[in-house]
Amino acid sequence: MxxxxxxxxxxxxxxxxxxxxxxxxxxxxxxxxxxxxxxxxxxxxxxxxxxxxxxxxxxxxxxxxxxxxxxxxxxxxxxxxxxxxxxxxxxxxxxxxxxxxxxxxxxxxxxxxxxxxxxxxxxxxxxxxxxxxxxxxxxxxxxxxxxxxxxxxxxxxxxxxxxxxxxxxxxxxKDLRLAWSDQQGQRDQLMRNARAASPTIAAAGPATVVLVLTDSVNRDNMSLYGYARQTTPQLAALSGEEAGRLLTLRHAWSVEAATLASLSGLFSFGERDADDPAGRAQHLLALARTAGYKIWWMSNHDDVAVDQQHARLADEVEMINRQPGRSTASLDGELLDCLEEALVDPTPRKLIVVHLLGAHPHYRLRRPPGDHPFDDAPDAVDARMIRDGHPVWLRESRQDYDAALRYHDDVVAQTLRLTRRHVPDAGQGAWMFLSDHGQEVGHDIVHAGHSPGTAAGYRIPALLWRNAPGFDASLASRPFRADWAGWTLAELMHLRWTGMAADRNVLDPTYAWRPPTLPARVSRFDR
Structure with a gap:
């Protein structure tokens, strides 16, 4: 025995x-x-x-x-x-x-x-x-x-x-084989749609644009947005260094509480899931490739749907995570070498998508083992959660979540520093960072995780950088929707095509905010 x-x-x-x-x-x-x-x-x-x-x-x-x-x-x-x-x-x-x-x-x-x-x-x-x-x-x-x-x-x-x-x-x-035949057909259709729209690049010369997508990051837990714990010191430092060139959108929102739906909205300008009998839906990556950008997609996710719906529209795909689900311990910092390899590529026009795990549960696995920056002594966040009657397990989850954001801050900051360093001489450089959705960690209810029923599930960070020209500081107070982010990224890439809607681009003078309809109650979108 x-x-x-x-x-x-x-x-x-x-x-x-x-x-x-x-x-x-x-x-x-x-x-x-x-x-x-x-x-x-x-x-x-x-x-x-x-x-x-x-x-x-x-x-x-x-x-x-x-x-x-x-x-x-x-x-x-x-x-x-x-x-x-x-x-x-x-x-x-x-x-x-x-x-x-x-x-x-x-x-x-x-x-x-x-x-x-x-x-x-x-x-x-x-x-x-x-x-x-x-x-x-x-x-x-x-x-x-x-x-x-x-x-x-x-x-x-x-x-x-x-x-x-x-x-x-x-x-x-078996299901994947069947899905591939359908997805390949959809990707082919999206490329045909892009060619029909005749996309062009409105700026001459080389261009490097980096889109950093993260997962499950709530801006309410970022010190850059006023949180009591120092969870984002690196991004705060960059905000000072790049005054005028780094724009922090203070009131950014996702319209979805899950990754796949959020990314679908982002890359399709909020319209891909709408009824499209004429087959005219557009995908940002298809438009960019047709216009002349070479596209990299590098990811710390292991998600077949994301891979098939979005990543496979890129020219180069690098997936570093080989374990699906919440128990993966693959760290986002492993993508930095991949990013630098793409940045030094001699291709004149580049769009690089970096897809991070961010603070996706389990929170303790989103930072290096032994990294516990907020466990030493009680602080103002602990005191408030105790005053609100939150249980011990939820307070510990908040500490783990905030520790994950502290590590995440360093990774995101390094993506911007690398982008800044490798912008070609006399070329255009731009960087965009946002989360797919938020996360509830004792903000509105006694819960830690995805939360389609509370506002915390939709509050996200959104930051923009470009080497020139700078941003008007008043833009920071504009409410922002993640499903409209494609229009703003297209502006950073100087993309133009038939059917553009400039009033959804947060940088455009004609920007017209329309509040999304969410399952959660949100009294105001400008805070």
Missing amino acids: GLLAAGAAVAVVMGHDGRRAAQVAMLVLPLLLWLRWPVASTGWRRVRAVAVFALLAAFLLDGAVRAYLVKLYQATPDSSLVLSAAANTTAREIREYLSSQLSTMALAIGVAIVALALTGVAIAAATRDQAPLSRPGRIAVIALLVVCSIGYLSKPWRRHHPLTFWPTWAEQV
Whole structure:
């Protein structure tokens, strides 16, 4: 029994880490407990032995496959990298891949065979030499089974069971193949729409434009916007250095509380989801490419939908995150080298999209381990949350969130400094930063996370920079909508095309603000 437990533990740790390993272990433990339960009938013992062997073999092979993918590709099976590779692979390519990787896989296959053989021997021995359980032993086994039932009742835990995960994975691959055919057709249509609009660049000479998109950042938690904690000292310093050239829009709002819908609105000028029977919808990246910009998309997200709807319209795509979901620990700072490589590229006209994870839950994973700038002593933020009656867990979530923003501040500031440094001589340089949506961390309700029902879910930061000319300071007080951001970015790129709507460009003299209709109650959009 000890050998089986050790083997199962190794399989779980090979394929999972941290809290998820503990969750999967809860799914494995009932198999060992079942094997320990006394069964009188020899026939039923054999049936049980076969069932336990098959299930443990599934966990062993699952762990081996996951460990292989992590070792070679730093990716999980359900990452967009692996899903895309599987969806885009033919039977012939699979044979060629296995042939090329045979030497690498031989040892792993050998170890797996030995592990399966030892598992079979250990199960046979446990079945043959089974000792009767005492009454306390039976109670202990039953108690452990009750505890383990939590894992099987919890869908987030249960989905990691090999018998659930791999059939679902196969369906994801199948769905992705189908979606690709549709998405490629949509991208082709968007490129045709862009060509029909005849986009041009109104300024001569080279141009470098960087769009930094982040996730789940609420401007109410940024000291640049007046927050009591020093969460954005680097951006504040740049605001002083670049007075007149760096514009902080004080009243910026998203109209969506989720990433995919927000990005769809941003790149389609708020209109892509509208009824479009004539097929005239425009996408900012398609217009920019048609006009003559080379486009880079670099991302710390692992999201197939974002990749297919937006990133694949770019000329160059770099996805550094190989683990989907909230548990990824990939840090945004890893994108800075990618950004600099694009900035030094000799292409005269460049649009570089940098998609950060920002402060997306889980907050503790959005900054380096051990980085706790606000945990040392209570401060004014703590005092206010205590006065408002917020529980300890919510105050700790706020500290984690603010710590994530402190790290995020450094990354965002470095993207601007890099952009500023690499603007070509006698060329145009511009930079834009905004979040897809906000985040509720005890602002309006006792909740930490996405919040479509409160204003905190929509309050976002928005900053603009350009090397020349500067910005009129009065523009900072204009309310701003993220789904209109495409018009403003087009202005920074000097893009012109048939069908432009200048009154949605926050920099234009004809700008006409129209409040969005949100699910949350917002009394005023100018604060």
